[in-house]
């Protein structure tokens with residue numbers, strides 16, 4: 001009698017999460033290491049690719065879903081959180097990562113950002129912040145320094161920068177962290193912590209645009225581990241973040257708000273019935 005072979009557990013590595021598509025980012029772009037950090041984090045957690053969905057908007061950084069072999073959704077500029085939140089509420093069994101840039105998330109998508117923090121749906125939002133619109137060739141974004149002088153905004157915009165970490169805290173995010181793409185292992189660890197944290201986890205990754213902000217290559221000299229352990233007190237976290245040098249890397253706030261209680265429900269109407277209601 002033939003004995004049935006015992007199924008062997010397959011160990012997933014970072015490579016298990018990479019698709020065959022070759023990234024077309026500029027050589028040296030920080031987004032390469034953010035992609036590696038995401039795949040490392042998923043491997044650390046041994047999450048099967050078909051149980052993970054990566055959702056994005058539009059921008060260089062928003063190309064991430066195509067480079068993984070998880071479920072992916074490359075949507076509309078600024079609407080990644082709307083799609084990701086809806087997906088997680090409908091399919092709470094999936095691990096949902098939402099990825100994108102500072103233009104996508106804080107400019108056109110700024111309203112969704114605040115309300116996603118407030119809703120506290122259990123997903124992880126990874127923003128590759130390079131303080132510029134990379135894909136559309138170097139316009140100022142909400143996180144651009146007011147005195148950044150370039151040919152599209154000569155003399156600088158003169159407009160105060162948006163502070164995403166404090167806005168996330170004030171809006172109710174339950175996990176707030178800053179990472180640096182130059183440290184892929186540290187970034188992977190922070191992403192894994194964000195995935196494990198119940199509720200909306202916001203991870204701002206400083207990710208240089210070497211083409212339109214070549215001076216950001218110097219960020220590697222400035223980035224340093226946050227000198228204190230994460231707090232669960234949002235007021236203390238806000239004070240620390242408002243007064244740090246912008247390069248404290250690590251989990252800065254890990255709170256305990258109860259996440260939005262997503263529950264899988266069976267559809268009450270078919271698509272055909274819904275379409276019928278809109279017939280003219």
Ligand SMILES: Cc1ncc(C[n+]2csc(CCOP(=O)(O)OP(=O)(O)O)c2C)c(N)n1
Nearest residue numbers: 058059060061077101102103104133134135
């Ligand atoms: C509705 C809409 N408005 C504007 C654009 C043009 N657009 C594409 S990407 C982008 C900004 C990208 O910047 P960011 O999100 O910071 O990503 P990066 O390319 O720097 O990674 C803009 C304005 C668009 N595609 N759709």
Ligand code: SF4
Nearest residue numbers: 026029060134209210
């Ligand atoms: S333009 Fe900037 S953000 Fe876009 S791929 Fe090149 S370096 Fe990266």
